Amino acid sequence: MSLYTRKTGVTSILKTFSGEDRQRAKAVAANKVRFSTPKEKGLAESVRVAVEEGNFHLVKEFAYFLRESELTDDEVLLIIKDAKRIVHNLTSDFVNIVEALLSLNWKNRSSEIIEAYTEFWIDIMVAHNRYLPVGVSKLIIHWIPGDLDASEWVNGCPSECTRSDLEPIHNVLNRVLTAVPMAFDVVIDAISTKFPYFKKPAHVTAGYLFNVLWLIEYKPIFEELILKLVLQKLLVLDVNAPRDQIDVETNDGNDKSETEEMFHIYNINADNLINARQTVKNPVGKALDICLLMIYKFLDGKCRINQNSSEQESGTANRLFKILLYLFDDVLLPSHNTHHVQFVIFYVTSIRFAYSEAFLNLLWQKVKNPNVSAIIRHSAVGYIASFLARAKFLPLSSVIFYLKELTKWAHTYIDESDEYNQTSSLKANLVFYSVCQAVFYLIAFRATDLTASSKDLLFLQSLQLSRLAMCQLNPLRYCLSPVATAFAGVTRTYQLAYCHTVLERNARRKLATVYGHDKSMPEETVETFFPFDPYLLKISNQYIEDNYMAYQSNETEDNVDRSSENLLSRKRGDSELGEEDDFITTDKRQKHLEMSKSEELDKQFHCGT
Template sequence: MSVYSMKTGLSSILKAYSPTEREKAKNIAINKVRFEMPKLKGILDAVEAVNEHNNFQPLNEFVAYLREAELSDNDFLRLMSDAHKLINDLSPKFTNLVEALISLPWTKRQPPALQAYAEFYIDIMVAHNKYVQFGIPKLISLWIPADGDAALWPNGSPIEALKTELEAVHRLLDRILTAIPMSFEIVLEAIESKFPYFKKATHVIAGYIHSVLWLIEYKPIFTEFVVQLVLQKLVLLDVNAPRSEIEETDYDDEELEENENAEIFEMDDCPKVGNIFAFLISLTTTDDDVQPMKHPIAHTIDICMEKMFNFLNTKNPNLLNASAEQKLQLNKFWKILLSAFDNVILPSHNTHHVQFLLFYYCSFKNTIAEAFLTSLWDKIKNPNISAVIRQAAVGYIASFLARAKFVHLPVLKYYLKELCNWAHQYIQSCDQYRQNGSLKANIVFFSLCQAVFYVIAFRSRDLTVDRKSLLFLQSLQLSAIVTCNFNPLRVCLPPVATAFAGVTRAYQLAYCHAILERNARRKLATVYANDVATPEETLDTFFPFDPYLLKLSEKRITLHYLQYQASEAEEASVVAGHRSPRRQRKRGDSEMLDDVDDFIVADKRQRNIELARSQEREAQFTYGLSPGFHM
């Protein structure tokens, strides 16, 4: 009974239908209206009825028929042939008809039908530009794999049959972009708006990225937009797959124990043999041998990163016999990639894997790596850039210098010298004006100091290899930085401070342990004052090139990635009987937490016993994440 009849007391004249009866009546109406009458009259009669008699009923019935019918290749070919004859008559009042025609399934049809569709599509778009607004998004939507087509997209790449279908779509888009220059803006909007939601199935996102990268093969003008858009989407995936979740999901206790046991048999005395062995393993390991990530978003970004690494390989500047034009294009691509890093990755907080695209591309050529470092250093020095970006740049330059095997020692020393000179100048200028010494007011300085400590501790084996290198470290005047009024060690992450203190003590560069002890006592006094927990300030540090956790794509990074190794002098200082067994640790824990004793000279072992208590107190107040001293 309707609301009106309830108010008036009259019974409703409307007959109530059950859902089954309603669906049956709907099917009868569809069969009567959409499959019989329109098919007899056809598109020619429907258009003629509108133009001659202003009668839209046959047209509406024919449009409804097109939206429901399953046409054979012959019917489809005849329909496109008839529609092509009417192109000049299909003015904007026939928008519904044109939209229905170009929405018909066409990619799986025979070549003559494909050709007929393409000719109609191009000619209707050229004749009536208004239809481009929905015509191009219809093409872009064909890039999106269906949810149930995972088997057709192994590791994010289409099988041959599907690749042939996509090729027809891209060929048609190429033609429309050439014929209608105004369509470029519409393509940009459509690509961005059609990008799948980040929680969609892996093959859906990776398949769409596959076509987006395919676009710039025949239309390089889209390169800047595509690279930046894809990085934005990868960052979104990356931040939604936290490192802690990946470790819990994909690295269980048994695997961690296997990794621990494997470390016992590493070829420490034969590093060259070990590197060759690792290289041979990477060659014989296929993608089929790698188990997919259990974390769903991590699996998606793993597949997408593999696709991006393959894409970067096509832009390798070491291509043999590259022409002058190709070299110019590759140089332009590097600038586009660096700009996308500055605009998308650098300002993003807590990404874990996307930044390795820059790491991988820098491994191609030393000049690219040096250009990347120069770009970061210019940002750090520029006081007009926000402190947040400058701090992020410090984290990137420190992590890159520590982890990149392809960064030569002279480059490493150059940037250590530049960083230390900047720190000394900052200390002198602040002493002159007596500025505020808080962490917030001097965040760039404190971040830079920790970066210096981190790089020296991490690369100590290379930086202490001979007398010349030790003289270089002495020239940095590290003691002046450590003992300045800012006391940078108080805000450093404890593993970084402890590791740096061990290196400087071993080579008599600075004496940090007394400062660490004093800082630890101050923290205790602060925490227990008035029974209120107010811990000392600690840097919120980000080490962007910490170990890569994605299983399929990590092979691209392994050969260029530096694992932490203590210096020979520090290793010689270890007294085996005084070392406690290694605790089982998760992947991602600091290497320094296991190897603190490696940084202490044997002849000062007695003092270490006294220092241990203060270090234990200090460890209670560890607020930062791992500084990246990973195996």
């Protein structure tokens, strides 16, 4: 069999084009529609098309590209340089692209990018001030630590890495404020708006406060507005940190010996402010504790003056104290149910005696001024009494001076009430009863110092305490029962007044009257507020405890069971909160006082003849 071969008609699938076919294919490809990416077009070209042709499609695409893409350092640098070159074209029509540029992640980039970005930021704010709110807000938001960044913030102080990341933010803000004066109001509004919610973790609030105080360092003109804002925000923390819960934590905490706690050493000057004493467990109380620690350190650095201080430093300290005194009058004095924030003024006044005098004088002028509302005058009396009783740094002469002034005012009031036959209404005589209670409180609290010598006893006799306690307005009736009982014990011991008959008569008046199913109670006591009651926060207490006076019972008081001595109860509104202060027992004031209770307290706070 022979084999025949022949050429088949099948052509190869890899046939080649002729030169004519190749040219035809290129022409077809060139005529097809192609879409270039925003990256290829670039920012400058996109803006040019929008400006010249009115087509904003490319600008919108580029804004989306900036928000969604992971850009390299080279790409970011190129975009920033393009933006700086066309900054005058970025009018209000390009708000989306500007917001995208201001939102770029730039603070962790190279120094070249940070410098270029800073220059662009300044240029855009100067050229178009309508972008100030957006730009400042984009800067301030970097001040807020993440919820999971607690390890980077120890007691309100950032780690070195975190601080390095924050420096360019503050540098940009500093240059913006220097170049654009109208940015000051915008910055204050942004800081207030971005302030963390009070239930945020403690390191978030403290970290934000760190940046706010940092702003004051390079722009002192913000001192008054910033400190006012900070005090207002801390008041929110204070009223939402239940004092009773903090008190329970303090009493039920670690069962370490008192000696170990007493001699515990704190490194106040350490940069990281790490404290061996654990803070309170309540989350809001913990945030308040750390924030107050930062405020105390800030004020200590600003107001502490020594012999080597310059005239400028002294002037700065005095100016800051005047600001704080004004803020106390404007923010703290009218505030209700605060527990710890008012210790800011307590600490500052401990730095210089002149500050204490100015503080007491402000309060006393409020009390004497009949044009001031009764509530504010009542609050000022509470501050005077509590400050004189608790401030260890005050000389006894200050206590004596204000005791004399308070009793003089009270006697004048009694004379006027006798002349006009004024009734003993609590509402009508609120300031008088507040002043009387302040006198009783001071004498009971500082009895040891005020009865140390015959000269001191002669001074107490000159106050005519018997007339004050037994006048027709009957101030003991509206005074806190523990205060009244302690005062009665001291005055009977030194034969200054005999108040126990009045106390017993008042106790009978306080019995409820029952009408069928209704029960009528007599008038309550004056709503009392001793603002400098024991400080319960643990970390920041290191700035308070050395200047704070705890109650020491008078040695002349007999039959006092020291194991049953408790803190002065505080009352504001309807709250009843006990405190450990070894002064006045934590009964329920005198709402339902019975004769047996009166006799029991009598045994605790006076000595027999």
